[in-house]
Amino acid sequence: MEFIVLEQFSGILCSAPDALATATLSPHLARLNIPLGTVGCNPKLSVFNESGDVCLALGEPRFSDPALQDVNTLRGPSAAWMQAFCTQGEAALQQVRGRFCVVLIRNDGSDALLATDRFGTWPICYAAQAGALHFSDRADTIPGVTRQVSSQAVFEYLFFHMIPAPTTIFEGVSRLPAGHLLKWEAGSAQCICWWQPTFDEQHAPDFTEAKQQFLQIIQDGVTREAAGHNVGTFLSGGTDSSTVTGMLCKTLGAPAHSYSIGFDASGYDEMEYARIAAKHFGAEHHEYYVTPDDLLDGIPRVATHYDQPFGNSSAVPAWICASRAREDGIDKILAGDGGDELFGGNTRYAKQRVFGWYDSVPGLLRRGLLEPGLALPGMDRIPLVKKGVSYVEQARVPMPDRIHMYNMLVRLGMDNVFEPDFLARIDTDRPQREQREVWQATNAKSHINRMLAYDWKYTLADNDLPKVIGTTQLAGLDVDFPLLSDELLAFSATLPPEWKLKRLTLRWFFKEALRGFLPDEIISKKKHGFGLPFGVWACQHAGLKALASDALSSFRGRGIVKAAFIDDLLNIHLPAHPGYYGEMVWILMMMEFWMREHETNR
Template identity: 25%
Template sequence: MCGIYGSTIIYTKSQLQDKLERTKFRGPDKQGFKFLGDAYRPIIFGHNRLAIIDVDERSNQPFTYNNNIHIVFNGEIYNFKILKKQLEAKNYEFHTTSDTEVICATYLEYGEDCLKYLDGMFAFVIYDETKQKLFGARDRLGKKPFYYYINDKHFEFASQLSSIQLHHNNLTISNKAISYYLAWDAIPDPYSIFNEIKKLQAGHCFSFDLINYKFKDRVYWDIDTTIRNPYQGSYQAAVKDLDGLIRNAVSTRLFADVPVGVFLSGGVDSSVVAALATKTTNSKVKTFSVKFNEKGFDESIYAQKVANHLQTDHHIIDCNYNEGLDLIKNFSHYYDEPFADSSAIPSMLLAKHASEKVTVALSGDGGDESFIGYERYKWMKQVSILYKLPNCLRHAIAKTAGLMPYYKLKMIGKGLQQNDINSLYLASVTGVNMSWLKSDFDYTDVTEKKYLFHTNKNLYERLTDFDIKTYLNWDINTKVDRATMAYSLEARAPLMDHKIVEFAQSLPTHFKFKAKNQKRILKDVLYQYVPKEIFDRPKAGFTMPFKEWFKNELQDYVLSELDITSLRQIPNIDADEVHKMIEQHMDGSWNHYPLIWKLLVLKQWLNTTGKGYIIK
């Protein structure tokens, strides 16, 4: 896990050092850059290394293979040992034990088709000196970030936006991106907060011809929206097959030349990862969870029960508002564009303390999306019945609900005004009540809607596909990458192995959700190792007690940061309406903490990282 950087723009050594130093936290073990190309076609590659596999300096980057292949790489290739043996049989020679060298040889053997063979999480760029081109890619599910700037002959890329931002004089803040952020809590790919900087989308690769300066971006992996290869076996056979897939995904992700642990929340997803980690290693597994003192937020007791059963070396990290406030004040330094998932704070806290004992941590991310785990999926199925009623009757129900004095009923009433169930889901994930957002364009207009608005799959399957391409990619991956990298910790997600995702998509829906039993098959894998009784409780999310903190310990902070004068300086919002919503939160009549949090984050970013830039 590292931070990569590269450019065809000529910078001074001091400026390049600044760009690498800005994200040194991503890789503090070794920092370096290399001048490639020539005076006519200059190329600079830079790298901040977090040494995980083959920690010897021979594997430092930028890395050169066979004299003419140069690479900067962030991530891990989990099947690199298998690929290495196959390539050695084809007479390729290797001088390290790293996966970086294997990527280079795989590219030499298969060209751009090398991506078919790489199993892992990655963002890399190769400079092919012979062909005079840059070739790069981002992994299938978007675990690793990739930002780039392109303008004529100028091409610049990095793991984080801030490295490109430094020493750039022609960047402007995107007003459209601000509206996207306010609706989605994150900025959707391929956009960034700056008009001139883009994100390479998950499952995409690119080439940049250094002779004619043409940039080509293409898809190399995507979700199957038609289920061309449905699973043909029995349910019990599927449980066994899934067990094997997860066992293999966990086992390969435990490989490292540094200490490895597991994030354990006590939920199904992280518990199945922890359980199979204990089954695939001989050493005692270290597990980590966060504890909140606020009632209704502390799930650490369940994590402890799982840890006790699995006999892991368990560590509970206390989260209090003083430490939380410190993280909030430095949030923009690590999340270097606006990002509003409040669970980023406990994720940072978890990473901060786990990094004192391990350098790699496995997580349970991806289970809810692939195995129909979120409560909102069940709610959408129930509400879909109302869309079978005549429109006039549904609108009457919506109007009646909207007149009720209860916030949830009011939101249901607003939601039912949507034309169809797909539009309702889209509104539910962006915000049903968005009257406070003043936008000149349709913030729901994202290309990923195609995974939701089609008829090839049933409702559950379309919702999960859509969330894999949006929420998992834009939100979860961003949250985990920045939170862990802030403390030089590598996060690996076995349930996001693309083979598991593809397997889950091939399964009949009732294997995953039957008779109110969500994540059915994943649970049955887990119950082979951990007693079912531990999980007989309502599903809980990884959330912060911001609702209480904003009314109590952090009330003064909120009111000073978001007074009416400050609100009027924030783009694309109705300041007066937002001010009323903040007052409602403080007097306890409504819970508006998600809005308060996203405005705090945006204001902080505009006043620090975004200060001095024109918005257009």
């Protein structure tokens, strides 16, 4: 058996005992042949072969067993994984921290175990067909599988602006969800959840002790991730990125390189706060203002880089920011993602608590007075009463369905957007069913912890982390997330729910613990981020307008979205409401560029 190992990996496993397991990928990358019985290690991929068993590993796992960590250091992650699985079986996953994915192939390919970390930051995609398991780290490079675009996946992309795992854009190809493993035995595959968060909602820690532990965990994480690298940070000026930047300056004992992106558009720029944070910590700050011309190059490059359509509109600014850092010689950048989702910082958490108050109103009063009264004709036209009508309408919808009441497709109406033939091929209710399953599976009683666990999948694992990982990869940088370390994740689960959302105060503990470390202006500012004024620019900039029009003109011929809807979108809705409808133009445009590329390379 021989492995052709590249920077990433893929393979085919068969149930037949004499089947050949191969690892191949991306033909543009240099090949490295590793014969049996040797260890092959590089910063991206580690391979270990022993007695007919093979282990492939990506990432930088940290083993809690000192002996295994020694093996990890001396012989590579794949050798440590092999030993861990031999002694502990799949329970070994519980003892490993960090970002990783691993594939253990046994019995010449007839048995295997594939696993990814708690946030799925090193993905594994697979297809089980005719007694064979096909796998890769990308959905578009799985060997031996015909790539056919799934109509259901197209719909879910347009619904979520990304495709949540386990679905991928291709029929019959799945992505291993975060914190899951895949067991391949006797020609069949079984997907199992190996990690699920457990919240200690009865714990009442001492605030001073909790603050000290919190700050130490963050500092340790930043120190660990910065070691051995010419490192910098993304700095948006928010609490998360400012915290990481400040801790990096403290760790280095010298000014850290921080990188910020600005937009010369009203309501979209927060460079002022990035400057405040950089000055406060003494960072060596780098600024760049994105222009519409930057997007002309960036949009097609970012859209086609991903293995499936990805519509997060801040991906292009993130790539531009990462590229500037790479030009300066930075080889690893630290991102602040995770603080909101671990400690209760998203504005919708407070909004949903307000709706949750309706449940405390006695049922007899709700059903006998409020709801009948507010349902009377004309009540929704009285200014003050109108808000009450809207509040009750939303409050009556259970979670998590309430989250998507204002989803663009729901608001516009599926029949108004999609071609009838396309609608007939899809299940429009599947996204809500799958979200309900995630919501119900959460091991938490409090509303805030349920929302956090929900966001760990849909906001982090499926959206924000692929955005940052994909765009930094395109720029040629490594990236890590100190605020998503397993240590900080476990710590956050021990905090009382009211420390995360105190009445309507978001991330109360996080801000109070950082008071005195962060500038007061940063703690009190509203959340922003690398928002992109695409809709505004698409109406003003001739080149960007032409790019969007060309992409949507091609997309209208794919039998997915009604041609009349696209015409109205470009000619009526976008000019009238560029901030709102610009997002729809963006996600259609990104899908079209992705489809063009993959049709060419199929």
